[in-house]
Amino acid sequence: SQTIHQWPATLVQPVGSPLSLECTVEGTSNPNLYWYRQAAGRGLQLLFYSVGIGQISSEVPQNLSASRPQDRQFILSSKKLLLSDSGFYLCAWMGRVYGYTFGSGTRLTVV
Amino acid sequence: QKEVEQNSGPLSVPEGAIASLNCTYSDRGSQSFFWYRQYSGKSPELIMFIYSNGDKEDGRFTAQLNKASQYVSLLIRDSQPSDSATYLCAVDSWGKLQFGAGTQVVVTP
Numbered sequence: 565s566q567t568i569h570q571w572p573a574t575l576v577q578p579v580g581s582p583l584s585l586e587c588t589v590e591g592t593s594n595p596n597l598y599w600y601r602q603a604a605g606r607g608l609q610l611l612f613y614s615v616g617i618g619q620i621s622s623e624v625p626q627n628l629s630a631s632r633p634q635d636r637q638f639i640l641s642s643k644k645l646l647l648s649d650s651g652f653y654l655c656a657w658m659g660r661v662y663g664y665t666f667g668s669g670t671r672l673t674v675v
Numbered sequence: 676q677k678e679v680e681q682n683s684g685p686l687s688v689p690e691g692a693i694a695s696l697n698c699t700y701s702d703r704g705s706q707s708f709f710w711y712r713q714y715s716g717k718s719p720e721l722i723m724f725i726y727s728n729g730d731k732e733d734g735r736f737t738a739q740l741n742k743a744s745q746y747v748s749l750l751i752r753d754s755q756p757s758d759s760a761t762y763l764c765a766v767d768s769w770g771k772l773q774f775g776a777g778t779q780v781v782v783t784p
Binding site: 596598600606607608610613623654658663664665666667668669671 | 679707709716717718719720721724763765770771772773774775776777
């Protein structure tokens with residue numbers, strides 16, 4: 565069965581520090597992968613999506629970047645965090661049948 | 676601007692009653708529609724999807740789709756306290772899901 569792993573679960577980082585969040589998928593090959601962010605009390609905002617290794621599409625220009633170094637690995641990064649980067653970050657993959665399956669999420673607090 | 680809109684709630688529903696959630700979308704080209712449930716502090720989980728106009732039932736959940744009116748809804752029958760959560764409507768737009776802000780449902784004993 566397909567599973568999606570995301571870590572860390574929680575993260576507290578100072579303003580100006582770097583960020584690296586990792587997501588891996590098991591049990592499937594060449595998945596479409598997505599990074600979403602959910603601000604407190606808000607909906608999900610699509611940040612990046614990838615249809616294959618090295619292929620990244622950005623939905624919203626901002627202080628973040630994404631990379632896909634391996635087929636089932638998707639990384640979200642920042643060189644210098646801002647207070648506005650705080651939120652709940654979710655990785656997702658799109659299955660063949662329907663919809664997205666989400667990872668357990670990373671709650672990032674920038675202080 | 677392509678949008679998905681939902682009433683934010685909270686929607687207070689007595690235990691055992693029917694909860695009715697509504698969602699409208701702006702992209703007429705959308706073909707797939709999803710309802711996710713999100714408990715506080717957790718990631719969303721898929722509960723229903725619908726592609727065709729009409730009703731689709733799965734247990735206590737019924738999704739309704741009207742593409743002409745660009746409207747999708749979710750009914751939760753025999754609401755239970757465990758149904759208390761935020762329900763997110765999502766619309767597929769060229770392989771990417773766009774989400775509404777969610778409707779908070781509170782089931783009261």
